[in-house]
Amino acid sequence: xxxxxVCIKAVPDEECYNIIKFDPVMKTLIREGISMVINPSDLxxxxxxxxxxxxxxxxxxxISMGPMTVTTQLRECLSYGADEAYLMSDCxxxxxxxxxxxxxxxxxxxxxxxxxxxxxxxxxxxGATSHVPSQLGEWLGYPHVMEVCALNIVDEKxxxxxxxxxxxxxxxxxxxxxxxxxxxxxxxxxxxxxRGILSSKGKEIKVLTAESIPDLDISMIGLQGSPTKTGxxxxxxxxxxxxxxxxxxxxxxxAILGMIRPVIDD
Amino acid sequence: xxxxxxxxxxxxxxxxxxxLDPSCAELVGKAKELSVKYDDNVVIxxxxxxxxxxxxxxxxxxxxxDYIWYTDHPKLTRYNxxxxxxxxxxxxxxxxxxxxxxxxxxxxxELAPTVGARLKTGVAAHCVDIVADDNGQIVNIVPxxxxxFLTEIKIPDVRPMISTVKPSVFVKKDVPANSNVQxxxxxxxxxxxxxxxxxxxxxxxxxxNEKPIEEANVILCAGMGIVDEENWRKLNELAARLKCxxxxxxxxxxxxxxxxxxxxxxxxxxxxxxxxxxxFGVSGASHHICGMKDxxxxxxxxxxxxxxxxxxxxxxxxxxCGAILDAMLELTGGLNG
Amino acid sequence: xxxxxxxxxxxxxxxxxxxxxxxxxxxxxxEEHKTFPREIVRKAGxxxxxxxxxxxxxxxxxxxxxxxxxxxxxxxKESNTAAVCVLLQMHxxxxxxHDYGTPEQKxxxxxxxxxxxxxxxxxxxxxxxxxxxxxxxxxxxLDNDEWVINGSKIFCTxxxxxxxxxxxxxxxxxxxxxxxxxxxxxxxKDAPGFKVGHIERKMGWHGxxxxxxxxxxxxxxxxxxxxxxxxxxxxxxxxxxxxxxLFGAACLGSAEGVYERTVKYCKEREHVGKSLFDSxxxxxxxxxxxxxxxxxxxxxIYGICETLNxxxxxxxxxxxxxxxxxxxxQSIASDAMELHGSNGTIVECDIERFLRDAxxxxxxxxxxxxxxxxxxxxx
Numbered sequence: 016x017x018x019x020x021v022c023i024k025a026v027p028d029e030e031c032y033n034i035i036k037f038d039p040v041m042k043t044l045i046r047e048g049i050s051m052v053i054n055p056s057d058l059x060x061x062x063x064x065x066x067x068x069x070x071x072x073x074x075x076x077x078i079s080m081g082p083m084t085v086t087t088q089l090r091e092c093l094s095y096g097a098d099e100a101y102l103m104s105d106c107x108x109x110x111x112x113x114x115x116x117x118x119x120x121x122x123x124x125x126x127x128x129x130x131x132x133x134x135x136x137x138x139x140x141x142g143a144t145s146h147v148p149s150q151l152g153e154w155l156g157y158p159h160v161m162e163v164c165a166l167n168i169v170d171e172k173x174x175x176x177x178x179x180x181x182x183x184x185x186x187x188x189x190x191x192x193x194x195x196x197x198x199x200x201x202x203x204x205x206x207x208x209x210r211g212i213l214s215s216k217g218k219e220i221k222v223l224t225a226e227s228i229p230d231l232d233i234s235m236i237g238l239q240g241s242p243t244k245t246g247x248x249x250x251x252x253x254x255x256x257x258x259x260x261x262x263x264x265x266x267x268x269x270a271i272l273g274m275i276r277p278v279i280d281d
Numbered sequence: 282x283x284x285x286x287x288x289x290x291x292x293x294x295x296x297x298x299x300x301l302d303p304s305c306a307e308l309v310g311k312a313k314e315l316s317v318k319y320d321d322n323v324v325i326x327x328x329x330x331x332x333x334x335x336x337x338x339x340x341x342x343x344x345x346x347d348y349i350w351y352t353d354h355p356k357l358t359r360y361n362x363x364x365x366x367x368x369x370x371x372x373x374x375x376x377x378x379x380x381x382x383x384x385x386x387x388x389x390x391e392l393a394p395t396v397g398a399r400l401k402t403g404v405a406a407h408c409v410d411i412v413a414d415d416n417g418q419i420v421n422i423v424p425x426x427x428x429x430f431l432t433e434i435k436i437p438d439v440r441p442m443i444s445t446v447k448p449s450v451f452v453k454k455d456v457p458a459n460s461n462v463q464x465x466x467x468x469x470x471x472x473x474x475x476x477x478x479x480x481x482x483x484x485x486x487x488x489x490n491e492k493p494i495e496e497a498n499v500i501l502c503a504g505m506g507i508v509d510e511e512n513w514r515k516l517n518e519l520a521a522r523l524k525c526x527x528x529x530x531x532x533x534x535x536x537x538x539x540x541x542x543x544x545x546x547x548x549x550x551x552x553x554x555x556x557x558x559x560x561f562g563v564s565g566a567s568h569h570i571c572g573m574k575d576x577x578x579x580x581x582x583x584x585x586x587x588x589x590x591x592x593x594x595x596x597x598x599x600x601x602c603g604a605i606l607d608a609m610l611e612l613t614g615g616l617n618g
Numbered sequence: 619x620x621x622x623x624x625x626x627x628x629x630x631x632x633x634x635x636x637x638x639x640x641x642x643x644x645x646x647x648x649e650e651h652k653t654f655p656r657e658i659v660r661k662a663g664x665x666x667x668x669x670x671x672x673x674x675x676x677x678x679x680x681x682x683x684x685x686x687x688x689x690x691x692x693x694x695k696e697s698n699t700a701a702v703c704v705l706l707q708m709h710x711x712x713x714x715x716h717d718y719g720t721p722e723q724k725x726x727x728x729x730x731x732x733x734x735x736x737x738x739x740x741x742x743x744x745x746x747x748x749x750x751x752x753x754x755x756x757x758x759x760l761d762n763d764e765w766v767i768n769g770s771k772i773f774c775t776x777x778x779x780x781x782x783x784x785x786x787x788x789x790x791x792x793x794x795x796x797x798x799x800x801x802x803x804x805x806x807k808d809a810p811g812f813k814v815g816h817i818e819r820k821m822g823w824h825g826x827x828x829x830x831x832x833x834x835x836x837x838x839x840x841x842x843x844x845x846x847x848x849x850x851x852x853x854x855x856x857x858x859x860x861x862x863x864l865f866g867a868a869c870l871g872s873a874e875g876v877y878e879r880t881v882k883y884c885k886e887r888e889h890v891g892k893s894l895f896d897s898x899x900x901x902x903x904x905x906x907x908x909x910x911x912x913x914x915x916x917x918x919i920y921g922i923c924e925t926l927n928x929x930x931x932x933x934x935x936x937x938x939x940x941x942x943x944x945x946x947x948q949s950i951a952s953d954a955m956e957l958h959g960s961n962g963t964i965v966e967c968d969i970e971r972f973l974r975d976a977x978x979x980x981x982x983x984x985x986x987x988x989x990x991x992x993x994x995x996x997x
Contacts, residue, residue, distance in 0.1 A: 032429050032567055033589070087624070094628050114398060138549045140568075141426050144406035145549075146394035153398035158363060158478040161391045175482070180387040182493055182543060184485045190478035200534065200542045206636055209666030209679050209689075212628045242403030246433030248425060253574040253593040260580075260598045267598050268608035271559065271580065272523075274596075278498050278556040279524050 017073030017168065019064045020124055021097065022135040022147070024054040025081050025088040029140055037250050053088045056136025058095075058204045060197040063166060064134055065096050065205070071168060074098045076127060080108055080119050086220045093215040094207040101127055105224040107233065112241035113146035119236055120147070121154030126228050130192055132174070137162055137196040148196035159194035160187060164201045287319045287417070289378035292346070293369065294329040295388055296337045301344070303453065303496075304384030308446060309344045310454030311411060312382060318413040324348055326376065330368045332358040338464060345456030349464045350376055354472050360388050363477040366395040372467050373400065378441050380419060382411075385445040393445045403436035404443040407548070411444055419444075428548045428571025447552040449495045450575075494544045497526030500555045502546060502573070504590075505532035506562020506583055506602055513538040515606040516561060522613045528553065530569045547572040561602040565590030621684050621920045629685055633692040636665060641693055641700045648699055648825030649971060652817075654779045655700050655825055656737070662693075662704045663734015671708045671861060672716065676724060677732040683860065683923035687867035694871025695878070698947075698975035699825045701868040702982065706775060706826075707731055709861020710983070711740025714784055714802055717857045718845030723804070727782055739780035741771040741831060742854070751786060751851055752794045756833060758787035758803055763840045765803050767811070767833040775982070777829035778814040781807050785833070790848050800850035804842040811836030822974030823982070860926050862936045865983050866919045869943030869976075870912070873950040876972045877908050880954040883961070894957070904957060908950050915946050934996040941990060944979035951976040 027035065028050045036045045064075045077092050077100040079085050089100040103123045111119060124130060133155070138145040145161065152159025165177035169188065178185045179198055189195075225231055234240060260267050290312040295302040309325065316323035326348035327341050332355050341349050352368045369392055373381065381396075383389040385407055397404035405411075405421035409431065414420050418435055421444050425432040436442040494500065501520050507513055513533075520527045528546040529539060546553055548568040558576035563569065565581075565588055573579070580596040581588070582605050591597045598605060610616050622630075640661050647653045662668050670686040672678025679685075686708060694701035706712075715728055715738065730736035747753035756769025767787055774783070783805045792799030805812055815830030845853030884895040884905065894901050922939055925932045951973040955962040962969040 027426065029427065029566070029568075032426060035426065035429060037430060090624055091628055091631075094625075094632075112403065113394065114401065114403065117398065142406075143424070143427065143548050143568075144394070144404070145390055146397070146404060146406060149391055149394040150398040153395055159391075159395075160362065160479065162387060178387075179543070182486075186482040186484070188480045188482055193478070198542070199531075203537075206665045207628065207632050209629060209632075209670060209685070212625055212632060213679055213685075215628070216625045242401070242436050242439040243405060244435045244437060246420070246435060249422070249431040249433070253570060255579065255593050255595050257591050257594045257597050260596050264600065264604050264608040265612070267600065268605055268612050271582075271598070271605070272609060272612055274557060274578070274580065275499050275523055275525065275559065 017067055017071055017132060018076070018128065018130045019067060019073055020076045020078055020127075020130040020133045021057070021061050021064050021092070022120060022133070022151070023057050023061070023077050023079040023085075023089060023092055024136070024139050025051045025079065025085045026054045026139055026141040028052045029055075037248055051084065051088065053091060054136050054139045054141075056138055056140070056197065056199055058136070059199050059201055060134040060136050061092055061095055061097065062202045062204045063197050064132075066202065067132070067166075067168065068096070073131075076130070077101065078120060078123055078127070079103065080111070080116055080123070083222070089220050090215055090218075091207070093218050093220075094212040095205065096208070096211050098218075100218065100220045101223055102220055103223045105226075107225050107237045110238035110241060111236055112243045112245075113142075113144055113150055114242060115236050115240040117147045117150035118154055118240065119231075120151055122228050122231050123223055124155065126223065131171070132191065133157065133194040135194065135196050137198045145196065148194050152194035155192075155194065157193050158189050159196070160189060161196040162198045163195045164198045166195060166197075166201075287315075287323055287379045287413075287419070289324045289326060289376060290315060290380045290382065291326040291328050291350075291373075291376060291378040293381065293383040293389060293392065294327040294337070294341055295384055295386060296329065296331065296334070299336055301337060301340050302384060302386065302448070304386065304389075304446070304448040305341070306344055306453045306456075307448070307451040308382040308384060309346055309456055311446070311451050312380075313345060313454065313456050315380075315411065315413060315419075319417070326350060326378070328369065328372045328376070330354075330357050330365055330372075332356075342462040342464070343458045345458055346462065347459050349462060350467055351464070352467045352469050352472070354469055356472050356475075356477075359481060361477050361479055361481065362391045362395065363479055364472060364475070366392055366399065367471050367475055368467075368469055370396050370399045371469055371471050373441060375467055381441050381443045383443060383445045385447045389445055393443050397443050400441065402439040402441060402443060403434075404445065405434040405436070406445050408444050408446050409450055411446075424548055424571050427566075427568035429567035449552050449554050494526045494528055494546075494551055495553055497553075497555055499523070499525040499557045499559070500528050500546075500553055500576075501525050502528040502530070502558060502560045502563055503533050504530045504560060504563030504569075504583075505536065506564065506585075507533060507536075507538075508562065508603070509536075510538050512561075512603045512606060515603070515610060519606060519609055519613065522610075525559075526555075530563055530566065560590055560594075561606065563590050564588050565592070619916070619920070621924065626685065626688060630688050630692055632665070633667065633689045636661070636667075637693050637696045641696050644700070645697050645971075648697070649965070652819070652824045652827075654776075654827050655703050656779065658700050659703055659707060659737060660734040663707070663732060667693075667704060668707050668734055669732045671864075672728070672732050676728050681927075683863055683926040684920060687863060687919060687923050690864045690867040691871035691874070694868040695875035698868055698872040698972065698979070699823045701871060702823060702865075702978075703826050705861070705864040705868060707734075707738060708864060709858075711784055712738045713857040713859075713861060714740070714844060714853055715804075718802070718853045720841075722841075723844065727804070730781075736781040737776055737779050739774055739776035739783045741774045741783050741785045743771060743773040744769070745772055750794075752788075752792035752799050754786065754788055754800075756785065756787050758789050758801065760840060761837075764837045765840060765842065767803065767805065767836040767838070770815070770830060770832045772830050773818075773828055774831050775826065775828055777827050777831050778817055779827045783807070783812075783831065784844055786850050786854065789850075797851045798848050801847050802844040802850040802853055803838060804844050805833070805836060805838050809836050809838050820978065822971070822976070822978040859933065859936055862940050862983065863919065863922055863926065865979065866915075866922070866939040866943040869947040869979055870915055870919055872972055872975065873908075873912050873915070873947045876947075876951050876954045876969065877905070877912055879968060880908070880957050881905055883958055887961075901957060904953060908953055911946055911950065915942060918942065934993060937993050940983065941993075944976070947976040947979055948973070
């Protein structure tokens with residue numbers, strides 16, 4: 016029986032990135048009409064949790080920090096077959112950077128119970144810092160491994176993992192409890208089953224506010240607990256003048272080869 | 282307003298099999314550039330961790346750094362995130378720099394947030410630039426929303442600041458070696474007594490494409506418009522014949538034709554700046570653009586004349602990429618080799 | 619919409635994702651090679667779409683017609699054929715098995731169908747006899763513990779693809795007045811003497827296999843009789859026809875699919891510096907008229923679903939929905955052709971495919987003129 020926690024983040028739908036506009040006066044994003052989705056990497060972490068649960072039994076607890084609207088994404092995660100969901104939502108959590116976010120999540124997890132495995136997506140689609148898994152591990156005092164692309168539970172105390180490093184793979188055994196950041200290549204995410212969807216209706220999403228956690232240090236959270244301060248947004252423009260290569264397929268192919276050949280590596 | 286102090290910048294020097302990682306020189310170059318802004322009164326140092334690393338330390342002394350701090354310990358024989366984080370934390374506490382630059386390699390991406398959490402300081406991830414503003418404040422420029430926008434990150438109140446930079450993002454500069462490099466060995470007590478909870482088992486080298494994609498001169502990149510396994514096979518065949526590297530965008534992984542994401546190009550993958558980038562069916566999603574925009578020449582083939590990628594291409598071909606692949610194969614030894 | 623809630627939105631989203639990943643890439647294969655979407659049906663079973671109209675005791679998720687219609691509507695936005703192939707496993711002929719099968723038969727077969735692991739076909743039509751089932755020629759006689767079947771069926775949907783065929787056989791002297799004379803017999807695809815004949819090349823629904831099947835001293839165990847012996851007509855006609863609503867949902871979904879494609883086309887297609895949409899009032903009005911029809915039909919369909927969910931009879935409404943659905947889909951598809959101009963006739967444009975599939979809805983599951991005739995019984 017494994018107790019697995021999966022960290023979930025709601026992010027703007029990548030499909031909407033091209034319609035996200037930037038307010039040049041306020042220097043902020045115009046979020047209107049931008050739908051939120053479950054961070055794609057997190058679904059791979061959830062899939063791993065579901066596979067482990069099917070194989071070894073156990074419970075899957077979801078945890079997220081964000082506004083109350085994140086219940087939608089948590090409900091969706093429940094429909095995949097997770098057992099419980101907690102949303103850490105409080106206006107004083109707002110403005111947290113990765114250090115403060117991971118602190119809040121660690122306090123939430125400690126409050127909820129004891130976990131053998133804490134899983135997270137390797138990176139979020141919006142911020143993409145990949146900091147939270149490691150920092151969560153630090154706050155919890157657990158070992159942590161990033162970019163995990165295979166994982167097996169050896170016994171109750173030990174997991175065997177394969178980590179994707181720059182151009183190679185490394186295999187480790189890791190003492191549990193531990194935090195693992197799951198890489199997208201690890202598995203193929205299932206569809207939530209209709210049974211799962213229909214039974215998610217009965218599952219309650221529990222909300223944790225700052226007050227729910229007695230030993231939460233307020234100075235560590237939100238804007239004041241965040242060492243990094245985000246400045247204004249800059250629209251990145253990488254425009255180049257583009258020339259059309261025209262002609263028959265052969266002519267085009269030959270033109271491209273003419274550009275490739277002089278610069279190919281020895 | 283008085284300039285905030287910036288006395289020491291240190292670069293975390295990664296090395297593998299006795300060789301310094303190329304990212305090291307890129308980071309030292311950036312540190313030098315920053316030091317100019319502070320009237321050159323900045324010590325630029327490097328921290329290197331490992332076991333029996335005197336050769337690496339010697340190489341490091343040629344990179345233009347003023348100081349080298351190193352920890353030489355059997356427990357650092359190979360990378361272990363717990364031992365390395367412990368040693369790096371210890372070194373940083375000892376050195377007390379204002380700014381730490383770490384390459385966002387697999388190793389650096391783990392160490393930076395870990396050490397950041399231990400020092401309760403901020404980490405700016407995947408900087409595309411690091412500058413000093415008029416007030417002498419360090420400003421990190423980082424991608425936001427998958428590279429669609431850029432944003433500034435400052436760490437005003439806590440020291441040290443940590444910045445991570447993907448390999449190849451900064452151009453390597455020729456920094457003359459300092460003839461008077463100070464080398465300091467840090468004796469780690471903490472390492473002696475700590476036992477890691479992560480045990481190394483084995484390492485498997487990736488077989489195909491031994492050379493990292495970051496070092497290739499020509500990269501053929503597959504986008505979702507590549508559509509099927511057949512075209513993917515053709516692209517690889519063409520790359521093999523021309524000795525080019527092959528990269529891909531994230532949707533290609535989702536198509537299921539590649540079995541790992543080693544050579545995915547983009548915000549959560551590799552950053553490349555080859556002499557020539559040839560995109561096959563690449564649409565130009567912002568997270569991909571972020572990883573390839575610095576290519577010297579960008580040529581893209583897409584059947585959609587309105588594809589976003591054309592906006593940052595030097596050359597465009599509006600055609601079915603399968604047909605162009607066929608034509609290119611035909612001209613390089615025939616369709617079936 | 620009043621029928622939506624959080625779970626149904628999740629369900630809709632899941633099927634939308636399923637359609638994008640599993641159905642869309644297979645459309646070309648179905649159209650060009652007439653390949654039956656076996657994998658789509660299997661996966662639809664796997665994720666629980668087929669189970670939407672079956673009780674939990676056989677692996678379903680309860681009979682909620684709104685949920686079922688939502689799923690079929692989503693699939694049909696991309697492919698009417700795929701939606702029909704899936705819905706045929708969700709009710710209709712399979713309902714005979716559900717309503718009249720023995721617990722053993724259901725345990726063995728229904729469970730597999732719901733899981734997507736088996737395909738079911740109903741075989742009624744014959745070359746001679748038309749709509750009069752008592753005039754059919756396919757006969758089954760008992761020889762000890764086995765039925766021996768001789769004859770043939772035409773227009774058998776899923777011919778050559780099904781694992782089980784529910785075949786209507788004459789088993790005694792027919793007496794139409796008493797409804798006596800026929801028995802439904804289940805024939806597994808590997809039964810000796812069973813043969814699949816010519817598969818028709820149809821106008822639309824490429825991918826759905828329609829064809830002839832032959833029985834030449836075909837032998838199946840006596841226990842394969844489905845429902846009351848000699849009362850097959852009764853079993854067929856008294857089984858719940860609630861699943862008919864899914865044809866309506868498929869027509870609704872496909873009409874929406876056509877509408878959305880047309881809106882996109884009209885807004886993107888340039889005409890003298892402006893889009894078609896911006897250039898012509900007549901284009902905008904036509905799109906608005908399409909929307910009127912679709913939205914009215916949506917409320918109609920889900921209203922019936924809600925009625926069925928409440929356990930009430932809606933037979934005349936089901937017939938009306940079937941008729942209206944085919945007409946709606948056909949008229950939307952043909953208006954869309956007009957707005958697309960010559961582009962609409964091109965295969966890659968999808969519109970001609972939808973129009974061909976729309977026409978199939980006039981025949982599959984009941985011809986409107988016959989159905990209208992059925993409706994007159996309620997007047």
